[in-house]
Amino acid sequence: MPQHSRLAIFARVVLLPIGLVLATVAGLGSYYEASDDTSIAWLFSGVLALKPVTSLPLYFRGFGRVLAAAYTIWPGVAWFGLLLSTLLAAATVMLLAVLDRLLRPYLRPWPLALVLAGFFAVALLENWLLFSYVRVALLLAGASVLFAAQRPGRLAPLLLGLAGLGAVWLMRPSLAILGLGAALPAALLLAGGPRRAAPLLLSAALVVAAATGTAALLRTPAETHTQVLDGYFARILDFDQLRPRPRTPADSLGTAAVGLWMMGDSTVVNEALCRRAYVFDAPDFWGREVPAKLALRAGLLVRDYFPLLLALLATAIVWLRHRGRSAWFWLVQLGFAGVFILFAGVLKLPPRLELPLLLFWLLTNLAFVLVDTPSGLIRRNGARQNPLWVAGVTLVLLLYGAKTRHRRQVLGQEQARHELALQTINRLGAGRIRIMAGTNDLLKSLSPFKTYAPGPGAVLQLTGWPSHDASQARLRQALSGTADQTECLRRLARHGPAGPQSQLLWVLTPETATWLSRRFSFNKGSRLLLYPSAGRLLAGPDSTVRVYRVQAVPTR
Secondary structure (H helix, E strand, O other): OOOOOHHHHHHHHHHHHHHHHHHHHHHOOOEEOOHHHHHHHHHHOOOOOOOOOOOOOOOOOOHHHHHHHHHHHOOOOOHHHHHHHHHHHHHHHHHHHHHHHHHOOOOOHHHHHHHHHHHHHHHHHHHHHEEOHHHHHHHHHHHHHHHHHOOOOOHHHHHHHHHHHHHHHHHOHHHHHHHHHHHHHHHHHHHOOHHHHHHHHHHHHHHHHHHHHHHHHHOOHHHHHHHHHHHHHHHHHHOOOOEEOOOOHHHHHHHHHHHOOOOOOOOOOOHHHHHHHEEOOHHHHHHHHHHHHHHHHHHHHHHHHHHHHHHHHHHHHHHHHHHOOOHHHHHHHHHHHHHHHHHHHHOOOOHHHHHHHHHHHHHHHHHHHHOOOOHHHHHHHHHHHHHHHHHHHHHHHHHHHHHHHHHHHHHHHHHHHHHHHHHHHHHHOOOOEEEEEOOHHHHOOOOOOOOOOOOOOOEEEOOOHHHHOHHHHHHHHHHHOOOOHHHHHHHHHHHOOOOOHHHEEEEEOHHHHHHHHHHHHOOOOEEEEEEEEEEEEOOOOOOOOEEEEEEEEEOO
């Protein structure tokens, strides 16, 4: 068995991942994968509210108060990004520590360090390049469970594992459950069987169940309503399960609003609309939608994660050659494949879910192959196949490196366009109320380590899930004296918050501007006439966002 000093182990499992992370962030940068993260940061920092929001119905329970306090004291610091990066760094260190301990009996220090660096490049680097709280949560939940499971009978790792899982539950409970489930097979193997893993798994299940039950008991009616409505929106917009079947002009207006993610007008978009104007067409969904989603996702999976797929294939071949009679391995393969099919076909499988699940699948297979395997068998096979393996791995890493470089260029260009658009909006809207609709894509690809504070003046967001957050109703009440979105916009368009409507900056897409005009045709008090300002194109080819002039015209 190769000898590994404590200093060498510390260098590999602590210094190496930290160095790789710093090199990635400095050399490639970090970019928010979706607009959700920037929206959450803007809520906690008070950009989309009267003051920093301390809680959200679905996200970051408990963390919100800390973040709101931090943004209040030091508003120029990107606290949300720093929190996520700290948690992701902890997950990165724990995952490499698990892999290091698993490979230590078979590799000498320097080759092991190279393997860890290669694993980071193909399985962890993207999580720093494409930043998302979903990735952070899944990786932290699974890494915490695996780190504790690999050290059964020790109190400190057990407490660390439970703390990590609890932190993920505070971020989003469903991700804690998914991360625990994804890590479960590997945890059983690393612990040495169900009996040795039982204290950790039972404690983890108890923590998650107790926290979920307590939250359910303390949930307010408003939070319950929000979660039910979000469930409908997920089935309509994310999972493509429900199809619009409007029966009245009001239904048609509401389904058009949902299609544009305009969720803040509760008189038009509500639970009753979702129940009445949407249907589940089973033949269409199972016969057309699911196969199309699976075909699309399969192609993207091969394109984006071919190194991990090849690694999974290699571990399956090794297992088949040496231990192929065990059915447990193949049942686990079917289980992971079933999860991918379920998410990709029935639900949704974006990269922020896909890569962490692939990572835990690969760690599970490595545990199958390496746990209780004689080191001599591994070394003999490695020596015999060493030249071929080295050439193949080098080629795969070079191809993946070229792909990562191209992705970084695309993300950098998108970030530059979005930052320029936000700077233009902030310059034009300095000291004014910014009414924004259809602009959520501008919040993608931004750096998690910048604040992008819009400066003085409120931001009223009409699209995206924040548009139906309770903080927006309070903001509308403060700006116009009414929480109703339509009446608020009518009053602002006619009079402004306390003077002429020149104090407003309307930043819209053509689609959302058309919907607003249509919405006000239903309003007996006044109509809105919206005119795009000439030459005010604020975004690149991914979005068409313009500044609009808005005129309120009384109806007869």
